[in-house]
Amino acid sequence: MSKKTLIVIGNGMVGHHFLEQFTASAAATGFQIIVFGEEKQLAYDRVHLSEYFGGSTHADLAMGTLEWYSEQGIQLHLNEQVTGINREARRVTTSRGSYHYDKLVLATGSYPFVPPITGNDHPHCLVYRTLDDLDAIRTSAEGARTGVVVGGGLLGLEAANALKCLGLEAHVVEFAPRLMPVQLDTDGGALLRRKIEELGVQVHTEKATTSIVDGESARLRMNFSDQSFLETDLIVFSAGIRPQDALARASGLEIGERGGIVIDNQCTTSDPHVHAIGECALWEQKIYGLVAPGYTMARTLSAALNGDRETAFTGADMSTKLKLLGVDVGSIGDAHAQTPGARNIRFNDEQAGHYRRMVISEDGKTLLGAILVGDNSHYDTLLQYALNGITLPENPETLILPESQGGVPALGPDALPETASICSCHNVTKGDICGAIDAGCSDLGSVKAETRASTGCGGCTALLKNVVDNELEKRGVEVSKDLCEHFPHSRQELFHLVKVNGIRTFRALISQHGKGHGCDICKPAVASILATCWNEHILATDHVPLQDTNDTFMANMQKNGTYSIVPRIPGGEITPDKLIVLGQVAKEYDLYTKITGGQRVDLFGATLSQLPEIWEKLIAAGFETGHAYGKSLRTVKSCVGNTWCRYGVQDSVGMAIRLEDRYKGLRAPHKVKMAVSGCTRECAEAQSKDFGVIATENGWNLYVCGNGGMRPRHGDLFATDLSDEALIRTIDRVVMFYVRTADRLQRTSVWMENLEGGLEYLKEVVLEDSLGIGEELEQHMENLVGTYQCEWKTAVEDPEKRKRFREFVNAPSQSDPEQEWTIERGQRRPALESV
């Protein structure tokens, strides 16, 4: 049976979200999907549009990638305007052609409302909605000194922020008597105004613009109805949105009186073959101008197209929490107390600049709405009370009073019902989070990966962390950051104590900052910290008892108590002579020999007392320890690169060897793997490593925080087209920042996922040096590189250290009677024993 055709008109946030939902559903296999986008760019995040002037690019704001669209088999037509819909023939016509559909989805969004004022068509009168609009504003701002935003609502204040980012003196002109009239009341609006004016944005309320004419001291003059005027170089209209319903209107679909494509609970329009979602849709006479309700419609429609008639769009909560120009603003539910009998509780601290208002039901039992300005720390708790109808405490005012005046701490996650919505962007409830934890997620990062909670607007991050920590604790998972019973500190805190106080031994650290004698948790962790700070030999007398057996004996213990040996083979490049030595040594000691995944050779079955002899021979042949036993750099895998490969564009082997030689021996919270690929074909599988380097025509692309193993994760692209030196400097910084701040046994992926701000934060710290520690990190790495020693070389040359390798200290010739062997496929291996 041939596939049916589903056409989506509009490639904005909601349209994209619909595609994500629908392509993951069963019905998707029956449809060829065609998407038309009017803009040049792929769907991007409009909620954070002002970041475009803070340095973000379209790529940063993009919701998906072209690869994703092609992987899903979606035909994507960007920069192609749909000009008409013929519902009888079920065809859409565009600027380039005509297409048949079986199902049509309108996700056309909205357009900015420009008030009908004489002169509003002046070239320096602009709007704020798309990246093209922002480019136009940027162009207009050249040579401009001042800018005015018409509209003091949520979007208007965002636009004012954008003008500030461009270095303009920004003004906001609002028709209503206060800012954000929809969300705030008089007192809240007044406080927001004061705060914004303190930031240098001038606010003019109760101003109706009557005309725009040429200015005298600036490009334009705005004349107001009260006879006053304001001169400015550019004007941005942000006076609200109107649903983009022109196509639907022309095709005869039912349209609301004041615009909007009428939809039912399944997001179907008056034509059963046509659906509408997002800001163009009118549900029960309401247009929803926020992204979360649009996402809900997208999910509802996807379910409906899968034959699910149960899921219905039943309206959406319009509560919002934002930071506008750096000022917290929150508005929940019935903020204006329109419910009959509603009562208010207000807290207004003009000194601190905090305003909080609760709207409660007549019986005082439920929270109907709230307004917050200046401090959103109460938002999550209040929202949960309002959304879930949780009964208010006897003195509800305690919820908004400061703790010093009898206020109570935030609502504990235990008080939330299973149905409580934690992440409204992705519709994740507390029950979903508990389910993810029961299915094996054991930390915040994995819960986020599993449920997608907090990966939308990110507003619920703190609440999500609370819920996850609480649920883990209830399941007996230790979420205390204490390292163990001996140290009431996290690994990061211990690192600082060691560094700042110049502590060089475990004994000194535990006597000053811990208690007891230590254990197998804290001792290796402290050994790793000491190694990072001072880089002394791991077999120095004070450090020996701190190490895991693998570190103590610098080899990997196997199940029968023997060890395996992995010499370093940087970049996987080895001369025939050295390869022969490995064979000779393996043969002499009857060692089981296997090639590892990291392009090295592993020799198994050496007894403790054989290790120094074997290493003497390996060192004589020019080998160094491979640190396969340590929480440290393992290998830097490479493909053969442009020295041999006809596709290679850089010398990947050379770079791999350089990286391996630089970072070998470095002690880290967990093992670290790297790889270098010589071209985009990625034969070295660099994206599955903690640090993956892929050659480009112009240099190197760096991927960070990938891993294989139990929970594989592709690395995230961190920086592009780096020179050799810039690559090494960047890796230096990320590695050192990881070593300093990660928890014990935390791989880079989990570390990064748990950093507040994640990848973006890491980029800020490393690429923009937001903490001002870049040079210090590089210097620290330089010191470590400069004090590297091959631990095995030092050990075999020191008789005292060699003493440690006696199997039995009183019987040098005694062999271990438990070690029994058998031959398999021509090699020796431990005999299976019954224990």
Add this chain to the structure above:
Amino acid sequence: MKARTRWDEVCTVDDLVPESGVAVWTEDGPVAVFYLPHRLPALFAISHSDPFSGANVLARGITGDLKGEPVVASPLYKQHFSLRTGLCLEDDSVRVKVYPVLLDGDRIRLEVPVIQHESIAA
């Protein structure tokens, strides 16, 4: 009848590693001797054999204390064994053998059972 034992010299203080263990060979099999200089007593001896793997490795575990109890962690599967009683903290049905140990001058002596090859009638 009480089994006969004997105090065997197994090594000297120089052979020991502070805060860690070494393995010695005795007539009763391999024994792990631990030297914890910051405790009293400072010497402990338990079987070197890890009951969970059958491998002779316990002397190579990390020592420490858990809630005050001196312990060694098996280097293979990380169970903790009390150095005083030999009891496994994770599984109280498992216990390793404990040997009395003392310092005699600079010599370390262990009390090990005497293997009686022939039983002599009393």
